[in-house]
Amino acid sequence: MKQQSPVSRQRPAAADAAPPALRQAVLDGLFASPKHLPSAYLYDARGSALFERICELPEYYPTRTELAILRAHADEMAGCIGDGAVLVEPGCGAGLKTCLLLSRMHAPRAYVPIEISATALQASVQAVAGRCPKLAIRPLQADFTRAFALPEGLAGARRVVFFFPGSTIGNFDPQQAQALLARWRLLGGPEAGLLIGVDLRKDPAVLQAAYDDAQGVTAAFNLNLLLRVNREFGADFDPASFAHVARYDEARGRVEMHLQSRKAQTVRVDGQALRFADGETIHTENSYKYTPDGFAAMARQAGWQEAARWSDDAARFGVQFLRAG
Template structure:
């Protein structure tokens, strides 16, 4: 089935023409800094996406299965709070397992609206969802959800809006950027609308570091695949075997950091630009901030949102929050 045919299966498709991801610019700029870095959004080529799916199934990575367990436990409460005929809006390319679980929990949801910057992925994911939920109105908006998106000018069906932002994706943003994103999501809400958002919790160093450096080495392969992608797509000649994966808990900033560590002095080029790294120097590839309930509540409040209730697993590893406009 072609992309246009899949788009035709949707109730509506709106292309707001977001700027395309500038992979080369981000890599050249990031590797020119004193602390070399590459934004984590560039992990997700086809191989990277498949590896991340594998990560979620490892014994050490508790995040996905814990959140799914909470969703199972609170299905009735969510349905009661959302009411009949809710309109679910999901920014980003979410897990089909999670959105299926939410839609099945709700009382006759009126519509699902997906937002993503990747047009091909967005249309395919939304069309597949429409196939699985016969009779559900499914729309898609190609947009950068971190920027202001004028939802009121788009053909979104009537009904109480429930913005679904699972997976602790909020933790990948620096605190100021997380606050800005929450303000953007708040702007989508009308009186009575809500946000259902997942946020990972602060816990022991061992649990956190193992979750991002699993014994099977899947997360290491995921991190190193970024270098393989650079070589393939950006005419790079990086010796991938000269790097190792490192995940470390930064207690001061309450986050797990992922790095690619140079095992020896080396030099390489990317699209004709030369770079050098000393043994032990790192490329910072991802942050995953962790929250206490009080700290996340403060973050939400700073964005004009109130925590109406929250749910956690028995171990206190992960929390889902129901947010409404303050």
């Protein structure tokens, strides 16, 4: 889910209106069979605020576990990254993990936060600049899930290292994840590095609680999607007519989030009738979980070689450093 905080979620992103491509993906998904919505659409201003609350819940272990791993091993990670590197962060977040890493790096050349939302990008730049005032920051407004070019003047850097915490990689199915990592491998060049957080497979009961907390914050986060569709598409969803559903698919190794219709109903969306059967769902998010070896094997297919790995004592969450293979 979650991002610079992760459910493995995407990082808190858009506080402003959805860009055209995302708006079209929303309409295409709602009128598809089965119905689905892009997980990036979860992060409007209210969604991002709810996500931050999720990250503080007792059931939601990924954020605090990854942060503890970074605090314990940041010097080792900085050693893997090396001197004078450019740190590139696709889907930048609130800056705590980023600044923790940057503070241990040896003479970082620049930091490149990447975000599709101009509002979120500006907030991220301000957060990092406040904690790292001497650092050169080269923000890039772009969709990191698509091809992009690094800012001018950085292409000749000795090493480009991508930083992708929060297990955001889990929001992509394995084929998409492999393709994303392969693009970054080519963009980073022969000396490229990747420091990435990965949520690990574990007791399904732990995962279930993390995505369906007792206070109902994750349910509110998921149901907020309907309020956003109402606002941006003139729809008339009644959130009380839908239930938050989270379930772990052990065969696929992923947590799924859905919004389930409590009855047969018809909703107007963008001037069109959208019909639901009783119990029909809108699939809103996947969060894939990996074994350390399984993720390393997938990364090899994308052109990366594992150089180091770290985890907590309970093996709930992992961080890996990969080098261009």
